[in-house]
Amino acid sequence: MADIVSILAEQISRVLLDQQFNPNSSVPNSDIAPTSSGKSKQINLEASGRIVAEDLIREALASGLQLSVLKFKDRSLTGGNTAEFVGEITLSVPFVLKVDSNTKKLSEEAKVIRTIKNNLDLPVQYRQSWPEIYAIRYEAPYAYLMEYFHPSDGWVSMENLMYDKKFGKTGDVIFIRKCVERFLSISFIGARSSINNRLIPNINQDYISRIKERLTMASNKDNRFRSVRLIINNVEYNPWRYYLDLIESSQTKLQLIHPPFSTIVHGDPNPGNILLNLNSSDLDLKMIDPKDWLTGDYLFDLCKLTHFISVTGPVEHPINDTPKVLISDIEGGYSFDYKTDYQHWTNEIVSVCLGEAEKFANQNGDENWEIRYQLGMASNLLGLPIGRLQKINRLESAAICYAEGIIWLDRFCKSLQELKNEN
Structure with a gap:
């Protein structure tokens, strides 16, 4: 000792x-x-x-x-x-x-x-x-x-299996799908067994305040993240404060997309926090480094996984060269132009995740989960730039996460307006 x-x-x-x-x-x-x-x-x-x-x-x-x-x-x-x-x-x-x-x-x-x-x-x-x-x-x-889960015992993070070529799995869509399905199975086992209809997550606090706080910090760090007019890959978008004001004025309809219950959550199940054992026949799995929440909206966890698969992972683990971002001055704002290489299995794996979410939502009366998922994607992506701006040589990652987050925020606001017209 x-x-x-x-x-x-x-x-x-x-x-x-x-x-x-x-x-x-x-x-x-x-x-x-x-x-x-x-x-x-x-x-x-x-x-x-x-x-x-x-x-x-x-x-x-x-x-x-x-x-x-x-x-x-x-x-x-x-x-x-x-x-x-x-x-x-x-x-x-x-x-x-x-x-x-x-x-x-x-x-x-x-x-x-x-x-x-x-x-x-x-x-x-x-x-x-x-x-x-x-x-x-x-x-x-x-x-x-x-x-401790030692690599010599077969433990590897899902992130490495997805993006590190030395493990020989990056192109194996069948294996990647098996890994993701394994996590989803475990995650929803926890969610189903912990549904609490008396404890309702607050999406203003969990999603919207997060966007405002993180983007305010990012804009103070770098002027290019200020709330200004944007053109992203030749498509025009509003300043981010415009979207937040629109959401603020739609509180009645925002109540319609609140999750009707809370469940146990991890809080940060990005693939780096999911370990799999390649030596086990059924892919033993361990989840590490959770947030200190314990409970919340199950979709927040799903968004943590899918935003990494569809945006963060491809940006930070490029197939070829590091993604290049061109940020140009335009009248009243900035233009963001970029292109990202995706693994060929990206869309299929995201579809698998959404399929499990849809099944769970339908079984438990979460009618407007798809709209809340859009907000969750926006919140997760727009929460990332400040962390990357505080690190050297991460501007490309910060800019792409910001741009993709704005796209999701725009999509969410349009869906919210349509919901408003229907009710």
Whole structure:
């Protein structure tokens, strides 16, 4: 145990030191607050790292963290040793350590997973599709220990299977479809078993506010994302605030597309957060890195998957060269011109996802799910540019996600207006 604690303490201390010595960092006040000298600060942080490590390991071992024999070595009998045999055992402890000094969401993420794993009202198959959480720290530095899924045991992310050629699956539509259907099956098992008609998700908060907040941040970062006139691949669109004002004035009809229930949700099931085991006959699946929501609109999860398959994945994992975007000044705004290469299976896989959503919606009285799906796609895509603008050399990705999100937002507003005319 001592070696485990030392390794953990070193890693945790490194995170804390990086945060504390970073002038842009804003670490909450705690027992690891900065001291007057850098040297004493480092000593305090290293000590704090060891304390955190010891706490995590104790909880992990008590929670069932498995120790496996890595090496067994005979040792000679010496001195007055009367034992028949002496051996030295080296133990392996496979787990993932996640640490964040700044945000409580990390701990809440782990709490969500643990809550799902411990909820006996959920089907076993669904609960088994989440990792074990061995230990959680609920104060700064926030941290948790999670079950590790080693590539040597056959674990690969769905994202890598879809887009990384070294796995040899990128062109195999039958296999890609099998992977996606496996996830959809597990996801809807969870949704069906957790329908709550008394807890209704708020699409103003979950979708519309997200668009406004994220685009405001993006426009403050880069003027080309301001609410101005747009021409996207030779088609004209309105400024994004125009669409938000239109939605705001249509609150009565917006109520018609609210989900009639909530379900358990992942919150961020992009293919990078879905692990599949290629060594298992039925493609064992694990979902990692959820949002800290626990419940919400099942379509939000679906949009997370389909926007990645149809937009984000092709942009960030291009078949040929990185997609080129030409942003030009026009009267009163900007023109966005781009072209993206898609995997040949893209439309088929998106259709599979929508087919499962339609089946679930029809079975549970969600009449206007298709219109809400359009809003979900807009919200997810328009929430992405700010993150990409904050990273070097991600303008192409930010611009395409923005443009595609505007297209979905325009489509949604037209559908909402048509719904208004019908009711």
